[in-house]
Amino acid sequence: MLSFIMLSNPLKVNKKANLWFGIALFLWSTFWLDEILMLIKAEPLSELIRPIISFIQFFTPILFYLSIVFFTNPNHKFKAKDTTLFVLPIIYLVLVILNKTAHNNLQTYIIILVLTNTIIYIIKSYLKLRTHRRKITLFSSNTDDIDLKWLENIILVIVVMVVVISAFNLIYIGLPLNLYLNIIMLGTSLFIAYNALKQKEIFPINEKHREEVIAIENDEVTNNTIKRKILKDEELVELKSKLNLLMKEKHLYLDQDINLASLSEDMQITPHQLSYIINNGFNQNFFKFINSYRIDKAKILLLDKSLDKLTILGIAYESGFSSKTAFNTTFKKLTNQTPSEFKKQSSKL
Structure with a gap:
């Protein structure tokens, strides 16, 4: 059902990413087929299907990683170097075939390879998400809804579960997962569903704008300064003045x-x-540039005695923030104080 939600993508956002994520979730769900086959005592069928299913399942962390790639860059194009994604699956397939045909006990090596494959792509996914959180400040002023923090939380849960399940399989080979592990996985599924149904489009919908934003992300950036000079100094001064005036007047x-x-x-x-x-x-980057104006506006509102009845949430909305959490986090980041601390300290002066 969770896979169906992602594949149908009712909000029609981050389409390519949700497609890959939905497929990854579908493969993830097949890990419970072994238990179902065992419960219905379909051993002959199980012996025939299990190797095929296990090979398909091996792609789960790889497809999850691909979904992260498209979440962080919807214009990603597959290149020759992406064929490396098939190296570990081919090794896994060889081990599975040898384990069945040569009657070698390679189960331990197979489990270790599965664990290695998962860890490699989980780490790669995590690093991409961390980079994404830094880069979105180049083009977005409200990052809370598009920072993909929920996917980072899922990764942390998956890492813990992979280690626990792998240890379980090594110690109790052939036994179904216990009730507690399945309950944790159910909770994880519900957490994914909740976040998946409230996600927003990360990049601009306009294709031209999207390409330019992604190009900006890919520019070499050091200390928030793009090295490549694209405007003359006199143009920079003129446009800087125009931008400052536009922000203050409108x-x-x-x-x-x-x-x-x-x-x-x-x-x-x-x-x-x-x-x-x-x-x-x-x-500055775009995030800090816009939110500096918002914080200045919020400070004025916080110090206005006639607005004492206005809540922190009300001030957040009046200042251009989308939520109380975003307001508090950004205010703290830019001033080293929470809005409440700023108001309390200012009232004593």
């Missing part, structure tokens, strides 16, 4: 959904040019 930062692409349209320049202006002109 208060565009109050738009919760503002991103690099939408602001570049207001500036009538490309997202790449806008990113260059923010990085080199203001020495």
Whole structure:
């Protein structure tokens, strides 16, 4: 059912990523077929089907990794180097065939290879997610809904479960998983379903804007400064002044959904040019640039005695933040204080 939710993708967001994720979840669900076959005592059928199923199951962490690749880059194109994805599956297939035909007891080596395959792609997935969380600050002002933190949490659960299940299989070969492990997996499935049904589109829908944003992500970035010069110095000064004036007069930062692409349209320049202006002109990334204005607005509201009845959530919305959590986190990150601490300290002055 969880696989069906991801494949049907009712919200129509992150389409390629959810397609691969849905397939990975479907393969994940087949790990319970062994228990079903054992319960219905279908041993002859089990012996015939198990090697085929186990080979298909081996691709589960690989497909999960591919889903992360497309979550972090929806325009990813398969290249020749991606054929390395098939190296471990081929080795696994050879071991399975030898284990069956030569009657060698290679089960321990097979389990170790499964564990190795899982750990390799889980680590690669985790590293991609960490890089993604840093890069989205280049084009988004509200990152909480698109930072894919929920996938990081899933990875941590999967790592623990892989170790526990592998140890279980090594010690109790042939026995079904116990009730407690299955309950944990059910809870993980429900957690995935909850987060999958509230995910948002990570990158701009407009294909041109999407390509430019991804190109910005792929630029060599050091200390938030794009090295490649794409504007003359005099143009940079002029556009920097225009951007500053636009933000102060039209208060565009109050738009919760503002991103690099939408602001570049207001500036009538490309997202790449806008990113260059923010990085080199203001020495900030897009996230910090927009939220600096929001924090300044929030400070004014927090110090306004006539707004004492306004809640922290109300101030967050009035300042352009999409949630109380995002407001508190960003305020703390940029000022080293929570909004409540800032208001309390300011009232004593």
